Amino acid sequence: MGVIVSAIIVNFNAGFLLRESIDSLLACSLSIEVIVVDNASTDGSIDALGYQPEIIIIKNDKNLGFSAACNVGIKAASADYLLFLNPDCYIASAAMCQLLDYLKINDQVGMVGGTLIGSDGAEQGGGRRAVPTPWRTLVRVTGLTRFSGRWPRLFENYHLHNNPLPAKSIEVEAISGACMLVTRKAIEDVGLWDEGYFLHCEDLDYCMRFRANGWKIAFVPDARIVHQQGACSRTRPMFVEWHKHKGMMRFYRKFFYHQYPAVLMVLVALGVWLHFSCVASYYTFKRVARFLGFERGL
Secondary structure, three states, X not given: OOOOEEEEEEEOOOOHHHHHHHHHHHOXXXXXXXXXXXXXXXXXXXXXXXXXXXXXXXXXXXXXXXXXXXXHHHHHOOXXXXXXXXXXXEEXXXXXXXXXXXXXXXXXEEEXXXXXXXXXXXXXXXXXXXXXXXXXHHHHHOOHHHHOOOOHHHHOOXXXXXXXXXXXXXXXXXXXOOXXXXXXXXXXXXXXXXXXXXXXXXXXXXXXXXXXXXXXEEEEEEEEEEEXXXXXXXXXXXXXXXXXXXXXXXXXXXXXXXXXXXXXXXXXXXXXXXXXXXXXXXXXXXXXXXXHHHHHHO
């Protein structure tokens, strides 16, 4: 039997998590080829994999970012179904089969995801979500989501994980790139990931483009994926935050610049960079405090 799923994992210094993520894929009851696209890791995580015929390793000379690395993986994939999986995610065979079966019986669905579960057993954000339009972002930042109970359509929160899990699979506006199963047919129609994003918001972009081309996006609640969120980015928080906020601005400009009043877009931009300033100040303070504490300990 040929390869059913090509699993693409973008790695950058994921350490032992990469090995565990791959092991979860190889333990599935499906024929899966694992494609690891390494963005010039320096932690030995690639060398630790050794040689296995089921694993294709592609080493980039530098860190190309998530989108560009995903595109490298797509070009190397051979299956009709492509799974984009973060190296800090573990997917069981049952969940993998549930996602695949849903795509097979729903021709109009081009992308499907499951419930992201943290180490505490609680659902994480991102697995199911509404698109964070400029209005929704402004509503969330200003705290107007408190009125969502009375006026849900006007003041809804785009973080849907705060809502009860649906009893069955549903159509959603967006899922997370941490675990995203996509049909090759849809990719050929929509195109590759936008390499203008380095890290973060590229999955929202892809979801927007899929829906714009008429492809539905589904969320399968019973398919549970363990996600150690942030485990691969803890060593470089400022780097991650910079690209996250930069990606947000690219996303807003690309999809909403001509749909919303200029004053609202300016407010959103100010909010994004103000938030980044606060986050940057926090990490700078922590770094200085740690340094001073070390000095006192000498």
